[in-house]
Amino acid sequence: MTGSGKLVEKLWAGLFxxxxxAHLVLLTAWPVLALSYLSFTDYDTVSSPNWIGLDNYTRLxxxxxxxxxxxxTGLFALLYVPLQTVLALVLxxxxxxxxxxxxxxxxxxxxxxxxxxxxIAYVAxxxxxxxxxxxxxxxxxxxxDPQTWLKSPALVIPxxxxxxxxxxxxxxxxxxxxxxxxxPKELYEAAEVDGAGPVRRFWRITVPAVSGTTFxxxxxxxxxxxxxxxQVYVMTGGGPGDASEVTVLYMYRQGFEFFQMGYAAAVAxxxxxxxxxxxxxxxxxxxxxxxxx
Amino acid sequence: MPSRVLKRGVRPGRLLAYTFVVSGAVIMLLxxxxxxxxSLKSYADFIAIPQTLLPxxxxxxxxxxxxxxAPFATYAINSFVIAGLATIGAVISSAMVGHAxxxxxxxxxxxxxTAALATLMLPTVVTIIPTFIMFREFGWLDTFLPLIVPFWLxxxxxxxxxxxxxxxxxxxxMEAATLDGAGLWTVFARIHLPLVKPSxxxxxxxTFMTSWGAVLEPTVYLTSPEKLTLPIGVMGLRGQxxxxxQLVTAGALMSLVPxxxxxxxxxxxxxxxxxxxxxxx
Numbered sequence: 001m002t003g004s005g006k007l008v009e010k011l012w013a014g015l016f017x018x019x020x021x022a023h024l025v026l027l028t029a030w031p032v033l034a035l036s037y038l039s040f041t042d043y044d045t046v047s048s049p050n051w052i053g054l055d056n057y058t059r060l061x062x063x064x065x066x067x068x069x070x071x072x073t074g075l076f077a078l079l080y081v082p083l084q085t086v087l088a089l090v091l092x093x094x095x096x097x098x099x100x101x102x103x104x105x106x107x108x109x110x111x112x113x114x115x116x117x118x119x120i121a122y123v124a125x126x127x128x129x130x131x132x133x134x135x136x137x138x139x140x141x142x143x144x145d146p147q148t149w150l151k152s153p154a155l156v157i158p159x160x161x162x163x164x165x166x167x168x169x170x171x172x173x174x175x176x177x178x179x180x181x182x183x184p185k186e187l188y189e190a191a192e193v194d195g196a197g198p199v200r201r202f203w204r205i206t207v208p209a210v211s212g213t214t215f216x217x218x219x220x221x222x223x224x225x226x227x228x229x230x231q232v233y234v235m236t237g238g239g240p241g242d243a244s245e246v247t248v249l250y251m252y253r254q255g256f257e258f259f260q261m262g263y264a265a266a267v268a269x270x271x272x273x274x275x276x277x278x279x280x281x282x283x284x285x286x287x288x289x290x291x292x293x
Numbered sequence: 294m295p296s297r298v299l300k301r302g303v304r305p306g307r308l309l310a311y312t313f314v315v316s317g318a319v320i321m322l323l324x325x326x327x328x329x330x331x332s333l334k335s336y337a338d339f340i341a342i343p344q345t346l347l348p349x350x351x352x353x354x355x356x357x358x359x360x361x362x363a364p365f366a367t368y369a370i371n372s373f374v375i376a377g378l379a380t381i382g383a384v385i386s387s388a389m390v391g392h393a394x395x396x397x398x399x400x401x402x403x404x405x406x407t408a409a410l411a412t413l414m415l416p417t418v419v420t421i422i423p424t425f426i427m428f429r430e431f432g433w434l435d436t437f438l439p440l441i442v443p444f445w446l447x448x449x450x451x452x453x454x455x456x457x458x459x460x461x462x463x464x465x466x467m468e469a470a471t472l473d474g475a476g477l478w479t480v481f482a483r484i485h486l487p488l489v490k491p492s493x494x495x496x497x498x499x500t501f502m503t504s505w506g507a508v509l510e511p512t513v514y515l516t517s518p519e520k521l522t523l524p525i526g527v528m529g530l531r532g533q534x535x536x537x538x539q540l541v542t543a544g545a546l547m548s549l550v551p552x553x554x555x556x557x558x559x560x561x562x563x564x565x566x567x568x569x570x571x572x573x574x
Contacts (some may be wrong), residue, residue, distance in 0.1 A: 008389040009397060009477060012477045013398055013399035013400070015395075016389040016393035016397060017385035017393040017394070017399055019389060019445065019446045019447045020386070020409070020446065020452060021314070022446050023412075023443070023446035024405075024412070025422065026410055026427070027412075027443055027446060028411075028415060028420070030427065031420035031427070032415070034422075034423035034426065035419070035420065035422060038422065038423065043406065045426075050408050065324065071491065089313065091313075091317055094310040094311075097310045099307075099311055099314065103560065105314055105315065105318050107556075107557075108318035110322060110560070110564070111322060112321060113563075113567075114502055114556045114563065115552070116548070116552070116556075117506065118524040118528055119527070119549045122328060122527075122538070122545040122546075123324045123327075123328045123542075125328075125538065125541075125542075126324050126327040126328045126331055131342070132342075132344050134323075134327060159565075166320075166324075174568050176565035178568035223413075223414060227416040229509060230509055233508065246442075252421075252509075255421075256513060264422055268418075268420075270420045271419060272415065272419050276414065279414060292422075
């Protein structure tokens, strides 16, 4: 190819990539820069922003509601991430067998995935409504006391986490299925000849073989739970009181309800920082336990 | 024969797996079935203690009542327009960018790939404040544009998916076509694009699902009642039918129908899309 031909091709490539270049400028670089700037101002969306230095950040340190929101987010993550990951893996192992009606079964796990949070909120109410929900009926069978679930300060986050797992597990399960299907069958046959039972085979072959996928699922679900907004916004609005006010909801309130955009920007920055640190920590940690074939 | 040995050993495990997976599937669907029953109850049935599972008799008029009292058709059309245009845009732009990254001499290709990865970590909720301010400057508040235009600028998920698909096409196709005098656009549109149809379909259903179910962006950008999308409209029902959750549930289930139809028609693309998001760049 001639020199000018190469240049023409580069120009074409640039043209093809231009939507994403625009994306990077308008939806990534600019918002990040603007957010950084705003977090040092007291912007109320009407008058122009005033530079106030680190005030927003020092205010954050003393803001009980902010710390409460971080604690809620942390509790949510601690309950959701491990449960989601383990269940998704176990379900994927189950669904990886050649069972009848497999597409139908997999489909069942995907119905909550495709439902919007608004639909999930009402569907979950059929289960966790304190008065009419089936969860209390089931508790009754075992002689346990009825609970108020989403209306209980102690149970609201665990209930939200359960619902989040119920909605998301089908998605993560498919990630594991893809991983499982790449394990050579000979490994299992060899282990079986050596007398390894199903439990041993699971721990010695399956778990190490899908550790790459496990890592991915951990990272994806950590990021998604730290960003949890829609579920909480729709299902509890942060209540009862502020028992389920997660950090993103707090940020949203500060910005779009109290019009303290500068303060909300500082919250957004801290949250992004936490996400980044956790993701990098997981990346660092994976070297110790992820086996890549 | 080794396979026979394997079969004998696996049988009890299979039964266990079967039981586990089927009961899991029932748990997944049961709340939907219960909601469906709830949505067909009369108010008296709905508040009765103890609860009956089945509506007796089923009040089908709950559905017509919700449909009649809220502008559901308007919400549905809005959602279709927004999700439809967002999907078209995401598919076209992601295919172009993915193609440039996989099969063209794109300067700074690796840097762009890293940037796409980083954007995945930067959630909408974090950038929504400056993005909101920007769209306000554009005069786009209370229009569909903030809900559509970002999808026309390619999504990171779409780029990864399409890049992967184009990389799987042998380079010979392009070389042969170029020797025959085909230009770069012809190679893309006539030769490569038809070969990645399954990935385009996957991206289309995932984008449609994302846009259809979105709550944050429509809440932030739309204010006029006649411009609301279905999820926001359904959320509003709660205030409109206070205490009549059987009616609200009917509305919520109605909003689920279109996406469920998409899901049933394109089931394999959903599964493929979920699996594809596990691909490393």
